[in-house]
Amino acid sequence: MADQRHSKHAAPRRRTRKTRSLTTRAILPVAGLLTVAGAAGAAVLSGGAPPVEVRSAAAATAAAAPRQDVFAASASRGQAPAQVSRSAERPPVPNVGAVEEKIEGLRYATGDIEIHADAKSSSPVLANVEYGDSVDITGETNGKWVQIMHNGLPRWVEASTLSAEEPLGTAPCASGSGVENGLRPDTIKVHRAVCAKFPSIASYGGMANRGEHGTGQALDIMVSGPVGDEVAAYLQANRAELGIEYLIWQQRIWRPSTSGAWRGMSDRGGATANHMDHVHVTTYGTSATR
DSSP states (O other): OHHHHHHHHHHHHHHHHHHHHHHHHHHHHHHHHHHHHHHHHHHHHTTOOOOOOOOOHHHHHHHHSOOOOHHHHHHHTTOOOOOOOOTTTSOOOOOHHHHHTTOOEEEEESSOEEEESSSSTTSOEEEEEOTTOEEEEEEEEETTEEEEEETTEEEEEEGGGEESSOOTTOSOOTTOSGGGTTOOHHHHHHHHHHHHHOTTOOOEEOOOSSGGGGGTOEEEEEOOHHHHHHHHHHHHHTHHHHTEEEEEOSSEEEOTTTOSSOEEOOOOSSTTTTTSSEEEEEEOSSOOOO
16 A cells, blocks of 8 residues: 555656746746846936847847958959959940051141031031141041041041131241231231242231221231232132232222222322332221131
8 A cells, every 4th residue: 555655646746846847947038038128127227228139149240340342252252353344335446557547638627617426417526626727537438528537536527628728817927927916817817828828928017006907907918019919919819718808009999899990099109108019908807708
């Protein structure tokens, strides 16, 4: 009987130990959390800093590490940095040497013209060429377009805007341009055209305190005899291009707006006053044609 009673009471004691073990394991984590919560609450109540989010060491390390771009990441693995291709952004550069070998000569701008990237009006305008400036041509054409060299590269302009002959009055005089001080654009063109055509003429009269010389619209070309006749004829032939209003030469006046012929003038008492030793030119100022 004693053995039976001992057997009956042994089983409950084993179940009690198991229950306590399970209860203890369940209570400990809860107690730990309550302890942490209690500490945080105490910190808040005591005026301390708010609780900090708890993260794993790996997460904290990843957050603290600086971000690396593609180049740095490649280098850290012992690889060469990635290469960025810009081939789509830059068109192929033409063979400049081959183009320069094809240059045939010079052409002159007959006005202020636009330089295009390609042989079409819709292509970008890269620069401008001013009236009278020269450009190199390569001989290549495309419809109404002709190829030129600009800043060492082949570009395109409209063929109708170029001339094989230099426009009158564009190149500065080899003898100097001091006389041009104060002169109007048309008068400067007359000076440059005459000195280019007649380089032997070395003396000119520009600004002076009288008549159209005071406004910069007059130029005296100091010449006499047959050379004076040639100068006068040259200026008549290029009147519109040089903006000439009238000429006075050897006591005669030529004013095409009123008459196409030379007309005599009254005697003014001397060779210079009667324009025997110079051709007088009066210009409109800014009306020269291009």
